[in-house]
Amino acid sequence: MNNLVENLPFMKSKRLAFSLVAILILALMVPLFNQPYYTKLIARVCVFAIAAVSLDLIVGFAGMVSLGHAAFFGIGVYCAGILAQFGITSIGLVVPIALVVALVIGGVIGSISLRTSGLYFIFITLAFSQMIFFVAQGLRMFGGDDGFRLPGPTIWFDGISLSQPRVLAYTMIVTLLMVIFVTSRLMSSNFGQVIVASRDNPRKIRSLGIRPYPYQLLLFMISASICALGGVGFANLNEYVSPASISWVQSGEFLFMVILGSAGTIIGPVLGAAAFVCLEQLLSSWTDYWMFYLGIILMLRVIFLKSGLLGLLTRRSQ
């Protein structure tokens, strides 16, 4: 077990490991102080972190830039919402259904998109997420463009529901930890090695006897499912379901989180999501036009920083 923990991709330095544990302890303590604003903030970070980690699998590890992950996020949001409309709110039902729906749609989108690469892949993932956006927008019985209020929060059991900030926060923290654990194991396995090799040199991996497509497709489907998990959390966080969660701006924000933190590291995107939420909160408290400044920060980050936050942290501790 010790050996396993040491081999997780991000556990390269002791100092980093300690800092992460410290952050985790802090995060676990916050919901105990009766401050719903900060508690929900923790939940928000976790929701985005889950989405960012799922995207990192495709962008960082598989080396393919997807501009359409908001679609899977939105699938999670709408699953939570639509099921709630029909009275299904038990977490034991909502989560598996969202996972399966995202898995299947991810399979359909992936099977077509993965036949392309590079520029085409970027465009086609964007296009597919637009299609899903239009479907959501067109569902007039579910609010159409405006969306609808979440009729009932997803619940663990009677009395403990995700509409309670503390419950939401702890649920999301635990979910995030599970996601980090599962994805780390996945990418440390043989499967992960194949994915990375296919990114580094597709020609060579073929000459060794492996066709990348089935592996990439499976990873894409897993990534879609995990992203939907974040979507379920998001629906409960906002207590609202709307197509805005499927916009390409949302996809772009997820990419920002991945690169802000350092792609291909799993922990990096988590840090990126945290940084993004902090930026979001800080900027919007100063000005109405926080997106403007976010865009500038984004451009500056691309031009001036070579690696993301994780890169900065691990370099210092070496």
Next chain:
Amino acid sequence: MSSNLLLEIVDLIKTFGAILVTNKVSLNVKPGELHALIGPNGAGKSTLINQITGELDANEGSIWFDGQMVNAMSISHRAQIGISRAYQVPQLFSSMTVSAHLNMAQIAKNHLGFQMWNPSVIHEGLSESLEMILSKVGLLHLANHPSSELAHGEKRQLEMAICLSSSPKLLILDEPLAGLGPSESAQMIELIRSLKGAYGILLVEHDMEAVFSLADRVSVLVNGEIISSGSVEFIQNDELVKAAYLGDELEAH
């Protein structure tokens, strides 16, 4: 298809538009033999290799490997049945260590790519057989180094090690000596010599001394055609070959 041949190419033809790049080429490699393919630049050696490995499709003719016709097989399928290629420019995985490359070759060959839960065995260290391969090519001391930090000669050695880790039947070596200094060359030549008998080898090279020292048979490709094929002595004395090759490289030896 003669059953005792490892690789057999029969009347292979390849055109790029109006240009005939492979002109009714026939060639074979016996198990355990080292068959060298020589020829001036632009003769079509790379194109021929690409057709054997599957990176290019031939227009006409057939390619047989180990009793099967492989013309319709994908690159990865051909690799699975035992065709392994060491590229002229070493094709490596820039983010991986030396050991990880050998590990990957094994994962590919043994169909272990869908193991998704257990940490890849590379995290615990190399297996004995892979360690032996690393040591054979002389890279054991660099096992945990990122491949991006290797010198050119070391990358060549790694390329060879990767091939060997796939448990191949046929090794296609594409100019393994190019760019190597004298001592590195000598090392590589001896390495290749040690592989004779255990594998069928198709060696594409310009270094004539190496070719004549290693080859069991030699074929000469000029303008997409095999103009001569036979033992080393036969080729060294063949007038056709001397004329086509301008004689310089042969006479020097």
Next chain:
Amino acid sequence: MEQVFNGLQLGMILFLMAVGVTLTFGVMNLINLAHGAILMVGAFFIAFTTSTIPSFGLAVLAALFLVFTLAWLVEVLLVKHLYSKSHLDQVLATFGLSIVLNDGVIMIWGREPLYVNLPSWLEGAVQITPGFSYPLYRLAITGVAILAGLALWLLLTKSRLGMQIRGGAEKREMIGALGVNINFLFTSVFALSAILAALGGIMLGPMISVQSGMGDPLLILSLAVVVIGGVGSLKGALYAAILVGLVDTLGRMLWPVMFGDIVGNIVSNSAIYILMAVVIAIRPSGLFGRRISV
């Protein structure tokens, strides 16, 4: 019949945008997600200039000049750094630029949509056939787009710069070998693509309400055009643009009739992407594209 014309028109605007995308990617390997925002800025500029300059013609020129300046600034400050970076970096940086522009216009002009007034000599309708008349302005736009297309064609086939651009779009390695002034070439291509997009925006300005984000749906549609036509192919961009314009416009009439209101609406919006998915499935590099090597 009117819809056919509308479709062709949409196709021409998409063509202008798609050419920009395909050239910048083909020649400079640059993905520019801010292209839609540039179209929007073009529309805002014309709204601004027509409200301050009485002559429509002058207003158009002024707007074009403003766009050119902006494109030059953007290239020097941002785009220059992106040529050597990865696709991910380019996507993010130009994404950042697009949200800066989208919010920037709100900062300057507010959230209310703007309207552009047409001069009287462009108003009214033209009789094409007895019983069918078509708005003059829309015809004018189509004319302008065709002219722009012709001018582009002339530039690309008859001038030296044009040859360099075409060569670069087909085979990027050629540019270095030809000893071309790379900086000038790249800046020119970027400026050209920006002007084309902004021209689209300028022409659209009087037809639809000018507001933040108006260019983004068109950007995504133009990406679909480029994918269908094939990256790096100008012929592909033209044919695909017309195809997409027609399919989209005519489809919006057709699908609700075939599938009913709700489904028809969804299909109307998604039809182009379904088309794109089909094209990719059959020919992964687009109808006229060169094979993108993996």
